[in-house]
Amino acid sequence: GDGDVSDGEGEKNVAILTPFLSSVTTKQMVDTLEQQAGDKGWSTNVIDTNGDVGALASRMEDVISSNVDAIILVSTDPNQVKSQIDSAEEKGIPVFGSDASYIEGMTLNATSDNAEMSKLISNYLIEQIGEEGNLIVFTHRPHPGVLKRTEVLDELLKDYPDINVITEQEIQVPGPIENSRQQMENLLLANKETDSITAVWAGWDEPAIGAAQAIQAANREDIIVTGIDGNSQAIEMIENGSPIKATVKQNFDGMAEIVIEQMENVFDGGEVEDTEMYAPAELIEGK
Amino acid sequence: MEQTEKTLLGRDIFNKNMLSSYGTIVAGILIVIIFSILSPSSFATFDNFINITRQISLLVIIAVGATLVMTVKEFDLSIGAMASLGGVISAKLAADGMPITLAILIPIIIGFLVGLVNGYIITKFNVLSFVTTLAMGTVIGGFTFWFTGGSTIFENIPSEFKWIGQTSVIGIPLLSIVMILVVAFFWYFMTQMVVGRRLYAIGGNEKASKVSGIPIKRYKTLAFALCSMLAALTGALLASRLGSAHPTGGDGYFLNAYAAVFLGMTIVRSGVSNVFGTLFGAAVLGVLANGLTILEIPTFMQNVITGIIIIVALILQKIGREN
Amino acid sequence: MEQTEKTLLGRDIFNKNMLSSYGTIVAGILIVIIFSILSPSSFATFDNFINITRQISLLVIIAVGATLVMTVKEFDLSIGAMASLGGVISAKLAADGMPITLAILIPIIIGFLVGLVNGYIITKFNVLSFVTTLAMGTVIGGFTFWFTGGSTIFENIPSEFKWIGQTSVIGIPLLSIVMILVVAFFWYFMTQMVVGRRLYAIGGNEKASKVSGIPIKRYKTLAFALCSMLAALTGALLASRLGSAHPTGGDGYFLNAYAAVFLGMTIVRSGVSNVFGTLFGAAVLGVLANGLTILEIPTFMQNVITGIIIIVALILQKIGREN
Amino acid sequence: MNLLKFEGISKEFGSVKALNNITLEIKSGEVHALIGENGAGKSTLIKILTGVYTPSEGQIHWDGNPVKIENPKEAKNLGIDVIHQDRQLISSFSGLENLYLNTIYPKKFLGVDWNAMKKESSILLDKWGMDIPLHKQVSEMTPSERTMLEIARSMMSNSKVLILDEPTASLTDKESELLFHFIKRLRSEGVAIIYISHRLEEVIDLADNVTVLMNGNLVKTLHQSVITQELLIHYMTDGQTTINKKEKNQRHLGEVLLSVSNLSTVDKTVKDVTFDLHEREILGVYGLAGAGRTETVEAMFGLRKKEAGTIRFFNKEVLKPSPVHAIQNGIVLIPENRHEDALIMENSIAENMSLPILNTLTKFGKLQKNKETQIVEREMKKFQVKAVNSSQPVGELSGGNQQKIVFAKALLSNPSVYICDEPTQAVDIMTRQQIHQFLETQVEDKKGVLYISSDLHEVLEISDRIIVFSEGKTVANIKNENLKPDNILDICYKFQKEVVME
């Protein structure tokens, strides 16, 4: 470093990078990170690239060259910034993941276990529908977390031959609620008989919200919907008895806490406890 | 004899017009027939027809705005961002207890004002609308993010606000009715009123229109203002339909809106943007999305099929025109 | 005396040219100066300069392609999708053990072929490039999704493949060198070679070019093919830089590429797209993104500032031109 | 033997028969003129020969062999070069590059050899004694420079047939002379020339043979030895019109309508212009090309930035000139360049003509289309516009008929001042007479006309008073009494010399 304020014993300067700040849950986690870092007296700088991973790499290079004290990657696949992680390591800048994943060169990743969450919600759904029926899957495979969840569902469903997946649809981002709502409206019309659709499994909460709205508007409330993430709009709908019956609330605060705690360790010259640490998730059900 | 020649040719031009529309419209009808055969009980129903009108309603409204700007041979690339902003403002006002009419009206006015700014900059300094509105979209996006803190607005939204986007009147969704009103009004505006005629003249030859005494700048600015206003309205209606507003929720409309406008341009011989064409273009996109989902075609195949159908329709229509 | 007047007029045009460039270029220089003052130790360093050249390299390469198509007054909206496809094909081939040169070359060839198809459809049937390439982009996107199953490709990518995007030669990133070569080649191609002059002629007056016997269709098709080829190259280099390829990873380049081209058009008096202008436009965007990040300006403020600076630059340049 | 033969050529556009069974032979070293009223089919015949259109019926023979010319490139390869009625230049290119548009650029390594181009072109220009500022962008060139550039371009290749479609429409007499000189030289070198013009004196002066077209039919081909102006007009109009030389009657000038004093523009195309236009006056404006007449008018309409001087409409100073302001004050412009400044080619005749008077055609913002059609068709009849109906796109009309629309459009707004910039370019002599007559009756009605023309004879024929422009300045203001062309030309050259000697 060559004399920037952020160096040495002075105030610590942490860069928080994500391509998905417009996602509710990412935003929530970033807020917690900022707040907790602030409590420690560190300054933070949040950078969002609006879905553009190439730009994420560039912005990461920028913060590396401005010698921040640590970098947090939020809700993104670190494989895509592998070489930037390596150059951060060279410069001695620790890179933390929050709801990302762990790769060589990083210091740590704190996350909910996507596989675990998917198991939790998928098993709940399978049980609710009595291990049989017609299922619709709403997903977004380019997102690594959602992909993992979908893969776990696929794996689980192999054991339940009576559950028939009618269709799996990709939900467009941005605009996932409107998009899933339209797709659900169309699917409801394509499957008009009672019981022709038993349930909708959504890879995250936004498509679940859209699907539930379509179901409500069509008065087909026998169909149940599940999401994952625990965003507050979904939770409110669960509480109000909408077709969304459950979601898994990721412990974003927990993840943020882990990251900040471990970061302090590192700043104090210590080691992290583990490279991959989980904040336990919790199933939220309606009454 | 003179007279005979006139009528003969008159009819001829009429026929050419029909032929030229041939391709895209026939393609549109074919698509509907195919879907109806493949899925008679789901696709070819009155319910689904109503459903499609609702699904395309917002796209049509924002695309009508784009049509106006394209008429004067300009682009407004900020419409997606403007729709997002309109949505969050509307949702926020409604959540803060503002009367519903105001919660819809205020974003519309803001949209109009932003459009005036776009138009003012573009006409006053004679800069390219493509890059100016692209930059304006970035500014608006940043502002929306600041306004919402990046999060979705959904708490405390009163049900009367959601009612607009979710209710039906004698079986017809209110959104579809709004769409019909917007199309009808702007069709009249563009083809029957002097202001529309002037906008088309400007698009046809700006310099000649100027020499003919049309205040070009004023009319262009009006087109930008109306376009931006309709984008904001789209956003507000979207927020009402979803009962929530996301800071990038309207961004996705931008490219689809232009796709609808451009498809619509192909159905008239002169190849200029026009309100009915835009409605038609949006309907083609809407029917494809609806039908392919009903047929449970996977998303990636839907994309491939939609793209190919559009290209084939464009080609057919040109071939139709040549014969 | 006649002679004197000619030279006077010659000088006059020259001065006008300087003045016209004034606005955007002065704005560019001002931005650099301001950032240098605000952050002398991070922004105004040789390392950061090199850093910026690498960061803009991919944008420049794809935008040069867009420049070619814009030269003949057409649009290619499929470049984002093509970059994504180029990236995943390249990464997949590399991961499957294909020699690196082939892993880069094959997507480039595919890009060229897709561009030929674009150009063929557009020129043969005389359809609008805007909507045709939009549809083609949808098709390509669907195909990419099918090809990857929707997931990011990152496993088994050999380090030699990543080397291209990540290595430096005597301190200069290989990507920056590729960018310089692409700019230099296409600058020569467009301004010094007959083919470039023909493309400019077509863009200047298509009808006159046709009457002069220039084979319009062939040249336009070539422009589309080269554009698509450069988009695929951009994707392959992106995959190599990131060591992974995401099925929508290149989509984000689309609007920025056109922003760079349009900014570049403002620096020449004739207002036509040009390779150096595009480089300049991309540099402005790159410097802004880099400098604002280094200054730790929050993202939403970055957007607002970037947008406003672009608009102000456009205005300044017009004012500069008038005086 | 014949170099070129059209045999039974017909062309239909929808149900319009633009050409009907045309058979025509042209030899090497012959100047063959094509004449006929507006819309007779002259340009269409040319476009068939150059591969722009394919004939509906008939055959073209080249050197005795039947050929099919499918596109301009093939025509070019045969040795057919054309200077179209509308200039076909790339306005963002320099004159130099436009020269090379349809030939091969000289190359050095992979690139263009700019120096060789400069050398080649200056040799060419020297050979033909032409003076074109090739370094200028075409957009900066005067209309006549553009025409000369096109002519020079056609000399770049060794053409066997050179077609000129109304080349003198925007040329002054001096430049026309130069052009005729080229044509004669080309003829002596064995090039066949097809020459289209509405200026019959030129035709008589140049042509070896003249073919008259009417309504798409070939009326007659006449040999040089027999042609006279009267005969040509007789054939062109089916014997229905004769040129009647009329006496100018003296008019009482009224109030000053327009007044310009010491006007100059920012770009210095206008340096010092002063004149008044009165009621009941036709003020002719003459000047050599580039004299700044068009620019003066543009400045009065706010289309060009004013630097100094005053403009007055009806004795009220105009501080911010604009087309809107001028039209509101009853001052209407018939612009020189109909393609760029006057017409919307894709729009219909009605839409074009009603544009300045839309205000008067509305009821609560709604356009009254019936009324519009009525008015427009009335005007079309008045000017005998050859078109299908008022909803035909203007772009489909022949050049002269387009010019009639420009004129009709202007007079629809019932102005008190007409500013006409080359209003009779491209129109046939019958129409030209008609336009003159029309303007004269308007002037009787207390109106004023500013009449710019590069045709000195025309200026002398119609004007009450003539102002002469030179190098952006008004250099003379003379009553049109017993003036001869030489009087005016002397003034032009004298002032040009003075400027040169400065």
Ligand SMILES: Nc1ncnc2c1ncn2[C@@H]1O[C@H](COP(=O)(O)OP(=O)(O)OP(=O)(O)O)[C@@H](O)[C@H]1O
């Ligand atoms: N593309 C077209 N579509 C329809 N009609 C056309 C087209 N081109 C020409 N015409 C018609 O063909 C006729 C002949 O036109 P042409 O341009 O050959 O006349 P011209 O003799 O050159 O007249 P002018 O002296 O006015 O230039 C006209 O009636 C014109 O309206």
Ligand SMILES: Nc1ncnc2c1ncn2[C@@H]1O[C@H](COP(=O)(O)OP(=O)(O)OP(=O)(O)O)[C@@H](O)[C@H]1O
């Ligand atoms: N200093 C200059 N810079 C750029 N362009 C110039 C300059 N001086 C003259 N011109 C060009 O010369 C032209 C003026 O000549 P133009 O021929 O239009 O004038 P005119 O008197 O109306 O003659 P005519 O109508 O016979 O052609 C303009 O089009 C302008 O582009």
Ligand SMILES: [Mg+2]
């Ligand atoms: Mg003609």
Ligand SMILES: [Mg+2]
């Ligand atoms: Mg002139």
